[in-house]
Amino acid sequence: MSDASAATAVLKVDAMTKRFGGLTAVRELSMDVPPGALYGLIGPNGAGKTTIFNLLTGVYTPTEGSIHFKGTDVAGRKPYEITKLGVARTFQNIRLFGDMTVLENVMTAHHIRSRQVLLDAVVGTPRHRHEERETRDRAMELLKIFDLDGVANEGATSLPYGNQRRLEIARALATEPSLLLLDEPAAGMNPQESIDLMKLIGWLRDEFKLTILLVEHNMKVVMGICERIQVIDYGKCIALGTPDEIQKNPAVIEAYLGGA
Amino acid sequence: MSTTRKVLYFVVTIGVLLLLNQVFEHGVGDFQIRGYEARIVSLIGIAITLAVSLNLINGLAGQFSLGHAGFMAVGGYSATYVTVYHGQQIAGLIGSSLGEVAGAALVMPISLAVGAIAAAVAGLAVGVPSLRLKGDYLAIVTLGFGEIIRVIILNIPAVGGATGFTNTTPIANFFWIFAMAILTIVIVANIRSSTFGRALSAIREDEIAAEAMGINTTRYKVLAFVISAALAGVAGGLSGQLFANPLNPQNLNFVKSIEVIVMIVLGGIGSITGAVFGAATITILPEALRDVDRQFPGLRMVIYSLLLILLMIFRPQGLLGRKEFSVNWFRRRKAPLAPASTGGGADV
Ligand SMILES: Nc1ncnc2c1ncn2[C@@H]1O[C@H](COP(=O)(O)OP(=O)(O)OP(=O)(O)O)[C@@H](O)[C@H]1O
Ligand SMILES: [Mg+2]
Numbered sequence: 001m002s003d004a005s006a007a008t009a010v011l012k013v014d015a016m017t018k019r020f021g022g023l024t025a026v027r028e029l030s031m032d033v034p035p036g037a038l039y040g041l042i043g044p045n046g047a048g049k050t051t052i053f054n055l056l057t058g059v060y061t062p063t064e065g066s067i068h069f070k071g072t073d074v075a076g077r078k079p080y081e082i083t084k085l086g087v088a089r090t091f092q093n094i095r096l097f098g099d100m101t102v103l104e105n106v107m108t109a110h111h112i113r114s115r116q117v118l119l120d121a122v123v124g125t126p127r128h129r130h131e132e133r134e135t136r137d138r139a140m141e142l143l144k145i146f147d148l149d150g151v152a153n154e155g156a157t158s159l160p161y162g163n164q165r166r167l168e169i170a171r172a173l174a175t176e177p178s179l180l181l182l183d184e185p186a187a188g189m190n191p192q193e194s195i196d197l198m199k200l201i202g203w204l205r206d207e208f209k210l211t212i213l214l215v216e217h218n219m220k221v222v223m224g225i226c227e228r229i230q231v232i233d234y235g236k237c238i239a240l241g242t243p244d245e246i247q248k249n250p251a252v253i254e255a256y257l258g259g260a
Numbered sequence: 261m262s263t264t265r266k267v268l269y270f271v272v273t274i275g276v277l278l279l280l281n282q283v284f285e286h287g288v289g290d291f292q293i294r295g296y297e298a299r300i301v302s303l304i305g306i307a308i309t310l311a312v313s314l315n316l317i318n319g320l321a322g323q324f325s326l327g328h329a330g331f332m333a334v335g336g337y338s339a340t341y342v343t344v345y346h347g348q349q350i351a352g353l354i355g356s357s358l359g360e361v362a363g364a365a366l367v368m369p370i371s372l373a374v375g376a377i378a379a380a381v382a383g384l385a386v387g388v389p390s391l392r393l394k395g396d397y398l399a400i401v402t403l404g405f406g407e408i409i410r411v412i413i414l415n416i417p418a419v420g421g422a423t424g425f426t427n428t429t430p431i432a433n434f435f436w437i438f439a440m441a442i443l444t445i446v447i448v449a450n451i452r453s454s455t456f457g458r459a460l461s462a463i464r465e466d467e468i469a470a471e472a473m474g475i476n477t478t479r480y481k482v483l484a485f486v487i488s489a490a491l492a493g494v495a496g497g498l499s500g501q502l503f504a505n506p507l508n509p510q511n512l513n514f515v516k517s518i519e520v521i522v523m524i525v526l527g528g529i530g531s532i533t534g535a536v537f538g539a540a541t542i543t544i545l546p547e548a549l550r551d552v553d554r555q556f557p558g559l560r561m562v563i564y565s566l567l568l569i570l571l572m573i574f575r576p577q578g579l580l581g582r583k584e585f586s587v588n589w590f591r592r593r594k595a596p597l598a599p600a601s602t603g604g605g606a607d608v
Contacts, residue, residue: 057472083474091472097465099582100458108458112474118483121454122447126263128454135455175474 009068010035010179010211011056016065016075018048018055018235025051027235028065033179033213033228038205040226040243041215044255048235049215050092053181056213057089058082069179084112088177090168092184092215096156102167103152106139109174139174146170146200161188166197173208180204181213186221194218198225223247231255273442281435295503298434300547302502305437306495307539309444311523312532313491316448318521319530320457321484322464327386327402328492329516330409331379335493336507337419339375340428340500343367345418347429368431372440372497379493380486382409387485392478394467398485403514410509424508425500432501440498444491449532451487460484526571528578533585538578 013031017024025048033039041049054060056067058079067075074082088109097105114135120128143149146166151159156167165185172180182201186194198221205212216222222229223243231239231246233255239246246252284293284301293301314328342350347367355363382405390401419425451457462470463477470477500507523542527534545564553560571578 059468059471078476079468079471080474080476083472089472091469095466095469095472097462097469099465100461104458104461108462108470108475109473111455111459114455118451118454118456121456122450124266124450132454171473 009033010037010070011213012068013056014066014068016052016055016062016067018051018060019063025235026055026062029232029235029237031230033211035211036205036209037228038202038212038214038226040222040229041213041232042217042219042222042229042246043232047232049232050183051235052232053089053183053213053215056082056181057087080112083175083177086176086178087181088172088175088179089181090165090172090183090185092187094161094164094168096164096167096171098155098157100156101153102143102148102156102159103136103139105156105167105171106142106174107135109171110135110138111175113176142170142174145204162190162193165189166200169204173204177210179211179213181215183215184217185214186216186218194221197221201225274439277435277439277442280438281433284434299503299505300544302432302434302437303505304540304543305434305441306498306502307520307523307543308441308536309437309495309498310492310520311527311535311539312441312444312448313488313495314520315524315530315532315535316451316460316491317481317485317488319524319535320448320452320464321460321481323391323481323485324396324399325402325485325488326399326514326517326521327406328488328520329512329514330402330406331382331489331492332496332499332516333406333409333413333507333509333512334382334496335375335379335490336496336500336512337413337425338378338493339371339497340425340507341419342371342374343431343501344425344428347371347431368436368501371501372436372494375493375497376490377493379496380490383486383489384482387482387489391481391485402517406512406514406517410513413509413512420506420508422509424506424510426506428501428506430501430503430505432498432503437498437502440494444494445532445536447487447491451484452532456480456483522568525578526568528580528582530582531578531580531584534578534580534583537580537585 009032011031011033013029015028015030016026017028018026029052041052043049051060055062058074058077058081061076065075066073069082069085069087072085074085074087097108100108114131140149140152143152146169148163148167148170151163157164159167165188169182169185185201186197189197201212201214202225204210214222214226226243229241229243229246230237231249231252238251238255239249241249283291284298287293310328310332314325317323317325350367350370351363353363354366358366386401386405390397413419414422420427451460459470459475459480462473462475463480467477496507499505519542523538524535525538526541527536527538545567546560549560549563552563
């Protein structure tokens, strides 16, 4: 693989394989995600989509293959290192910090951009106070975008399901990523909420200059906003193209109708 | 709080502590504090330092440590050793340049600093290997560590071995005990309301999500653990240099660690005021039940255990839960139609 191609793509995955014992969850998968793309990743249940996210974010290490983010090889790096490089994610099974408030959840994520030193906090220096205020203000700004500023001081898990998903996106954005991975953000939302979310995702991409990788079962959402879609089945890529191409692809139709 | 306000608070606190120390040691007029009461108050102060520092790792970061007595022992023996064997040297050295009074007064903080550093180093040695792993390895490793420390101390004649470290000078007074308790509270409270504290809470709530937020979970856990250990070391240093309270390896076994855990569980894991309350209660309770014990030997422990079982059944989150006790509670209660649920302090 040439370094030039790794540099043009924000994310470049090359022949990535992940085996759990005898089970191959991801099989020689390659991806090429250009900057600013809204890239869809779809496939039947158990296809390996979440596993791909876990590989990209360092939760798992690929058994084989490489992952380049903005030209840096990140395969096998620790999740927090990858986040620092500018990759953020949400979780399919919501993972909010339950015993913390909505605001604290977002403030926590701003952590990595903080210049605070522990001693500043212990002594309570002016620098520390200033940073706290700044972190709080930024978190509130993000919450406003998601219409969550009104519940900033509520417990995170006291929110309705749909809002918890939106809070996870807000929290991910607080790490100031350039690549955002969303794992079924519309799951559990009603049709209207899904449509609103779809619009919001598109807007966020433009506003924050993001590249977005989206896993979603709601085909309306996926076909509506993604420019490029990759279809996974049994850990393998079976199709790659525009929404129109994907909808007409016989292998995809077979996987969805024949599978399930 | 502005910097001038902070300096002001600092000076006033020192002043008040010195004043109380004077009352404590010499009384006012006819009012004298008896040795027995003075001892209980001192033990409460030390217990506060222990409980609040343990709360940093067990309550805030959610990592279950069973080794607080071990760190208390490391810090306590180191600090006491410094005073016993090098105290005069230190006093003389400082005394020659700063005056005799300063020389004598500074032996205590220097010994405590040594104790804190020794305990911190032990914390680092225990924390790095065990906190890298996910799961409850820390509980097992700290339990083993505490016992190893105890056995090592038993075999060092210079610090008294099995008979305890008895040939000490009692220089731990009211001032130092409560200065350290307040310092511990301030450190833990400030950490909690900082980026560092939020990172620790995040680790407690969901380690995978915390990592995804860019938090180096191992580093933060180790850091919290080391700070917690250092403060336990300070408590040990105070305890070992308290009047007629020699350090003894038999009293610093895992039962002591569990006692400190009971303190924070009672007060509400994660709550600083809860830990203070728990520390006071668990220190006083056995004393209060001593009379009962005289008539019915063994009943004391039965009552003690029963109280804890009742607590676990009716208020498993501890008396205060994660909340902090504050005067605002009473104000809120007075307001019409205020929800009564937040004032969870009183209902046991
Ligand atoms: N840690 C693990 N250990 C063993 N097997 C795993 C592990 N994680 C995932 N798998 C397996 O890998 C396969 C892919 O799972 P994955 O969760 O990635 O699917 P998915 O495409 O996200 O499915 P869904 O649409 O249901 O979310 C499944 O067969 C799953 O059981
Ligand atoms: Mg999934």
